[in-house]
Amino acid sequence: MKTQELVTIIPWTFIAQILNLFIQIYFIKRFLFKPVHEILQKRQEKADAELKSARQAREEAETMKSEYESSMASARQEAAGIIDRAEKDAESRADKMIREAEAQAAAMKAKAESDIQQEKKKALNEVKDQIGGLVMDIAGKVVEKEISEEDHARLISEFIENAEVAS
Amino acid sequence: MNLDISGAKIFFQIPTGIPVLGDIIISETLVVSWIVMAIITGLCYFLTRDLKVENIGKRQAVAEMLVESVENLVRSNTGGTKFDWLIPFVAAVFSTSLVSNLISLTGLRSPTTDLSTEAAWASMVFVMITANKIKAGGILGYLKGFTTPIFVMTPFNILSEIATPVSMACRHFGNILSGVVINGLIYASLAVASSALFGLLPGLLGSVLSNIPILSVGLPAVLSVYFDWFTGVMQAFIFTMLTIMYIANAAEG
Numbered sequence: 510m511k512t513q514e515l516v517t518i519i520p521w522t523f524i525a526q527i528l529n530l531f532i533q534i535y536f537i538k539r540f541l542f543k544p545v546h547e548i549l550q551k552r553q554e555k556a557d558a559e560l561k562s563a564r565q566a567r568e569e570a571e572t573m574k575s576e577y578e579s580s581m582a583s584a585r586q587e588a589a590g591i592i593d594r595a596e597k598d599a600e601s602r603a604d605k606m607i608r609e610a611e612a613q614a615a616a617m618k619a620k621a622e623s624d625i626q627q628e629k630k631k632a633l634n635e636v637k638d639q640i641g642g643l644v645m646d647i648a649g650k651v652v653e654k655e656i657s658e659e660d661h662a663r664l665i666s667e668f669i670e671n672a673e674v675a676s
Numbered sequence: 677m678n679l680d681i682s683g684a685k686i687f688f689q690i691p692t693g694i695p696v697l698g699d700i701i702i703s704e705t706l707v708v709s710w711i712v713m714a715i716i717t718g719l720c721y722f723l724t725r726d727l728k729v730e731n732i733g734k735r736q737a738v739a740e741m742l743v744e745s746v747e748n749l750v751r752s753n754t755g756g757t758k759f760d761w762l763i764p765f766v767a768a769v770f771s772t773s774l775v776s777n778l779i780s781l782t783g784l785r786s787p788t789t790d791l792s793t794e795a796a797w798a799s800m801v802f803v804m805i806t807a808n809k810i811k812a813g814g815i816l817g818y819l820k821g822f823t824t825p826i827f828v829m830t831p832f833n834i835l836s837e838i839a840t841p842v843s844m845a846c847r848h849f850g851n852i853l854s855g856v857v858i859n860g861l862i863y864a865s866l867a868v869a870s871s872a873l874f875g876l877l878p879g880l881l882g883s884v885l886s887n888i889p890i891l892s893v894g895l896p897a898v899l900s901v902y903f904d905w906f907t908g909v910m911q912a913f914i915f916t917m918l919t920i921m922y923i924a925n926a927a928e929g
Contacts, residue, residue, distance in 0.1 A: 513683035513703055515853070518792050520697040522705055526787075526796035529709050533716065534768040540720035542764060545743040548727040548736070555729055 636672075643671055679864040681857055684790050705790040712775045712787065746770070753917070754924040762923060765804075769797055770916040777852055777908030781900070788911075789856050794849045798841035801919050805840065808926035844918055851911045855903035862899060866891045 513519060647664055684704035691699045723739035746767045750759055773788060780786040787793045810818045822833040870891035875882055
């Protein structure tokens with residue numbers, strides 16, 4: 510088999526090797542650089558997206574926390590308001606009850622007093638009636654007979670005794 | 677014993693009749709170049725199959741490491757991402773040179789033992805150097821650059837400009853070819869030595885053993901670590917580095 514010179518440049522081989530190198534550049538670009546760059550790009554994008562979503566999640570958590578805190582504060586306020594109102598309510602009810610009780614007691618007292626007055630009047634009237642009766646009796650007796658001085662005295666003391674008993 | 681060191685085998689010759697270019701020669705150089713290209717492309721394809729964003733496999737890690745190391749090499753030597761267009765060229769030159777140099781381990785004749793190959797690569801580098809110089813300083817600036825520092829220097833400047841691709845091509849070619857030549861010499865001399873040594877044995881034993889190059893086992897393997905592996909990797913790296921350096925310098929003007 511023929512061989513070429515050891516040290517020589519064959520024009521067509523020279524041209525072919527240039528073309529071969531260009532083809533090789535294309536193949537390396539197409540089969541190594543392009544897919545690897547694509548995957549690196551994707552990884553970068555994914556990392557960015559994950560960072561972004563993490564930041565978003567943190568922001569959300571913070572807003573939730575502040576919301577929770579504000580709602581807790583408002584709830585506490587509300588609770589305090591409820592207790593306050595309940596206390597006031599209880600106080601006012603107690604006041605009312607006391608007032609009612611006082612009014613009732615006053616009414617009862619007034620009624621009792623009026624009862625006593627009535628009873629007193631009734632008793633007085635009875636006494637008056639009895640006295641009248643007695644006067645009538647005594648008058649009758651005086652009219653029936655002449656009254657001695659002793660009788661007179663006796664009658665008066667009798668009357669007074671009766672009056673004392675009546676009162 | 678005759679040792680014949682010759683150029684690449686010619687498989688067939690297509691006559692063209694074009695005066696300067698001559699016949700198209702399908703030589704061992706071209707065929708092995710295609711094999712090299714197929715190996716590199718196949719490797720690229722193999723490494724970048726089913727790439728994933730997460731939980732990457734070993735293959736993908738290697739592919740990403742290769743891409744990143746080429747990018748780092750170019751970017752750290754040129755300072756910045758200005759020369760990113762050079763990255764695929766550098767990757768192609770380095771991988772082709774490396775696989776071509778190392779393919780001689782399989783017994784094939786490496787395409788880099790043919791000066792045509794290195795001349796082709798160096799011419800491309802030369803074209804890029806010139807294009808960058810013109811881009812940086814304009815055509816006039818480029819031409820004016822030859823007359824610095826004084827006008828008398830012009831022939832030397834032109835010579836040094838042409839010397840760049842010639843030295844690049846010849847350095848690579850010479851190193852690889854010398855490895856092939858030295859390996860051939862060593863194999864031949866060891867065969868002679870072993871034939872002489874075992875020829876001393878008496879009778880049939882001696883005549884049988886003297887035909888087997890027993891001494892060829894061992895020593896060439898050790899030398900191959902230097903002449904094939906070290907030189908091969910080193911020359912690929914040097915050629916790549918020089919390419920980056922020259923082009924980066926050219927663009928600086």
